[in-house]
Amino acid sequence: MSTGRRPTLADATRGRILFGGDYNPEQWPEETWPEDARLMREAGVTAVTVGVFSWAKLEPEPGAREFGWLDRLMDLLHEHGVGVVLATPTSSPPPWLGRLHPDSLPVTEDGRTEWWGGRQHFSHSSAAYRGHAAAITEALAARYAGHPALTMWHINNEYCTADFGDEAAARFRRWLRAKYGALDALNTAWGTAFWSQGYDSWDGILPPRTPHYLKNPAQVLDFRRFTSDMLLECYTAERDIVARHTPHIPVTTNFMPLFPGQDAWRWAEEEDVVSVDLYPDPRDPLGPQHGALVQDLTRSQARGPWMLMEQAAGPVNWRGVNHPKPRGLNRLWSFQAVARGADAVCYFQWRQSRQGAEKFHSGMLGHAGERGRTFQEVKRLGAELAAIGPAVTGSPLHADxxxxxxxxxxxxxxxxxxxxxxxxxxxxxxxxxxxxxxxxxxxxxxxxxxxxxxxxxxxxxxxxxxxxxxxxxxxxxxxxxxxxxxxxxxxxxxxxxxxxxxxxxxxxxxxxxxxxxxxxxxxxxxxxxxxxxxxxxxxxxxxxxxxxxxxxxxxxxxxxxxxxxxxxxxxxxxxxxxxxxxxxxxxxxxxxxAGVRPVLAGLPDRVEAVRRGELLFLLNHRREPVTVDVPGTHTDLLTGDKITDRVFLDRYGVMVLRS
Structure with missing residues (x-):
């Protein structure tokens, strides 16, 4: 029953920190699933994201619906106490969509079609894409609206695709008509008197495709705005479908950190939960500062608690050299997110892939299996987040x-x-x-x-x-x-x-x-x-x-x-x-x-102090131990130890202190 308000992250966390990651079981034999569920429970996983890249599995040919495997998976996860953040699979259409509807494929500014075989190969302006995306979303929402495992909806994934094709051009002209009303107003706003660019017809206006020389900067600016708006239309169309079926279930889509393609202030207003994917380079000495910036920005967009949708448990696969995280760094950066307002800490992905373009991207359960260092660190983190969850979830962070x-x-x-x-x-x-x-x-x-x-x-x-x-x-x-x-x-x-x-x-x-x-x-x-x-x-x-x-x-x-x-x-x-x-x-x-004081005075270099609610988080971003002066008597919620005036932080160490 609707409560008369849109749900929030608190409706999904229920006083605990949501902990888990993307789960792609279609990549594995079904006999593997019970082992996954057992290990998730052992690691303290409370929710996993399912279905992000499953469109071809769910709809192997136009109009077909193959939900049996997802029924069994949802039931299995619920039996093991693991919630499901159910994704609409619309970020990666199946090959048949591009084959039957070539207009659904995006076109670059120089006229090159981006084909299937990767991901995000869709035109935000394509009527065919939007229609099929709505249909599969409707089917998912109708089928799983009442499933007890359903914890949150995740729409699409990392919206980022620009399109300069003909269908996008037609929508761009409609968007411009709505904004300016008359061509004279557009010509004035774009300064088209420069270089003889004045338009006498709406039909003459195109996206800023590759020109002989420099593009009109005002045209480019409006096209960026248009692209953000078209992607947002795709998101809200799917959001409205799932919200109609499940008004009590929160909805999100994941931002990329400081991504230039979306006006994320406007997007955040359309989300029940603001979430972000965050992958600082473990070799970058400013990696923790980059993380802090993204976390501060995401918390501000959310106006409160937010969701870390993706991070890496170890190395990624897309840098020139992909370094693993040293022991303790995954834990440290996860606690940094919690300190800066995250009530959900998740990963891409649960089980590391054996095939495909991301088989060298780490998982919570890596190629080394449950005895591997990564999984053992994940288990420790899961237990610690469960321990502090009731004390931290929902609490604010004050900044002057x-x-x-x-x-x-x-x-x-x-x-x-x-x-x-x-x-x-x-x-x-x-x-x-x-x-x-x-x-x-x-x-x-x-x-x-x-x-x-x-x-x-x-x-x-x-x-x-x-x-x-x-x-x-x-x-x-x-x-x-x-x-x-x-x-x-x-x-x-x-x-x-x-x-x-x-x-x-x-x-x-x-x-x-x-x-x-x-x-x-x-x-x-x-x-x-x-x-x-x-x-x-x-x-x-x-x-x-x-x-x-x-x-x-x-x-x-x-x-x-x-x-x-x-x-x-x-x-x-x-x-x-x-x-x-x-x-x-x-x-x-x-x-x-201006009368503003640091959170904690006299901190050693590369030691971070963050106060969230009544808790003080101390984070040591150094590779060596350090001693920190913290006046007063405190209890470390991670160990239960009583501490007075001074604390010892191990390398990449974390303390969560309550006075």
Whole structure:
């Protein structure tokens, strides 16, 4: 019976941390399934995702329905106390769909068809694809709506496909008509007076296919928006089908981390559960910071607890060299996700494949079997998550700092003809988040139009394109007493990628005390500029500013004596990217001035402290043990030990402390 509200992750977890992974039993003889169920129970698995890549098994030919195997599997898992996150299999259509409906296959910008034989080979705009996807989703929902194992719905998988084909072109024109209404409005928004691109007919408009030279950046920007919207239409169509049959069961689809193809703020509003796939490189010294950024962003999109849908228990198979995770690292990164708001910790996949493109991608149960190190570590993790689940699930994480991020600003900044191809939006975002992470601050992410009133400090690493409303929101935040710090290339353009007067929104220039922005001075890779007390990288600017606004100046070179860092009361502007140590010191200084304190002061390098609810998570990202001062008396929920004032963390060690 419907409760009159959409379900949440709490309806699936029921006071425990959901633990499991993708399960692909169709790859194995059915005699293997009982062993899988036994080992899942032994490992503390509470739910597995089933059916992600099963369309050809469920519908081997058009209209056929082969559900017997799935009936037996669902019953078996339920008998062993394992819930099922049932996936719609629509991310990988069977070969017969592409053979019978070639228009269902995506087309690249240079006119090349992407054929079956891999995955994600579908056109989001194809009526044939959408019709068959809806039909198999309807059949699944009708059959398993009442099954007691059903825990959650997982729609499709890692939506990512762009399409430049004819059917997509027709939908693109309809999308543009709905947005602009009249061709004159479109021509104005796209600046088609440049290069004689003015359109006299809607039929003349195409996706931004491969041109002779540079593409129209406003057309590309709208096509990115269109692609995100078309994929979202595919998701919501399937979501609405399963929600109609099971209004009490939460629905999700899995984001990829900081993926450029979806406006994930908008997508998150359409999900009951926000989930993400996360694969930091175990050899990357900044791997845990990358994980923390993705976790903070996902938690902020979810506005609370979220789901780690996929991670690797060991190596992946798609890097040039695929390194395994050292002992303890899988456990550490799993607890990092829980510390930063995850109430579900899952993997791709349960049993490592013996055939196919991902047979070298690890599984919870690897090729070494149940005696292998990976499975033994998974068992330990399952037991520990079960132990702390009641104390942590549903609890919030409080942050006084918000980092602003917007996909539309990212898309606009990524155009071909920009001042520097080396200025990469995600890299700049990572640099600012890293500075705050290393300084020990808790951070949320927010959209520039969100209500920012509950934060003391708002950080804008880079938002090239801002709407008038977003600029007004930043000004209102500062007027209300908040502290704002913006990096370079912020507020340069409006939502149509039209450069603002003076090269930056005049209201922002006034806020920061900028009289004239004379020139952008991008730097070559490895090139630096000297500033008062630090080195800047990647970018610099020739600014003329109010004398009382200058906090630091450039020294030497063409910009000698020009302002580098500006400050007017609670508004800061940084016209370069300080080197990591300098950026960490600057952000710590600004945070302290805003009244923000680290979660735990005096932490050793590469030790992370996160407070979630009443629990303090300590995470040692070092390969050697470390001692950490933690004033007071605490209980480690993982061991039951009482601890006073100081704790010892083993290499890749974890503690979950309750005071």
């Amino acid at each position: 700092i918000a980092i602003l991020h917007d996909w539309h600003a990212w898309w606009a900044s990524a155009q071909e003809g920009r001042p520097s191809a080396h200025v990469d939006h995600p890299a700049v975002l990572h640099a600012w988040h890293r500075a705050l992470w290393e300084a020990g601050f808790a951070t949320d992410f927010a959209h520039p139009a969100h209500d920012l009133g509950r934060y003391r400090l708002v950080v804008v690493p880079q938002l090239y394109a801002l709407t008038d409303a977003a600029v007004g929101n930043l000004l209102a935040f500062v007027r209300a007493g908040g502290t704002l710090v913006c990096g370079f290339l912020t507020g340069v353009a409006d939502e149509d990628d039209r450069i603002r007067p003076g090269g930056m929104d005049p209201r922002l220039r006034e806020l920061f005390g900028i009289r004239v922005l004379h020139e952008w001075w991008p730097l070559e890779p490895g090139e630096t500029v000297v500033c008062d007390g630090f080195l800047g990288t990647l970018w610099s600017e020739e600014l003329e500013a109010e004398p009382d606004a200058v906090e630091a100046r450039y020294g030497g070179g063409e910009l000698d004596g020009f302002p580098a860092v500006l400050r007017r009361d609670r508004a800061w502007y940084v016209s370069t990217l300080p080197e990591p140590d300098a950026l960490r010191a600057l952000t710590a200084r600004i945070a302290a001035g």
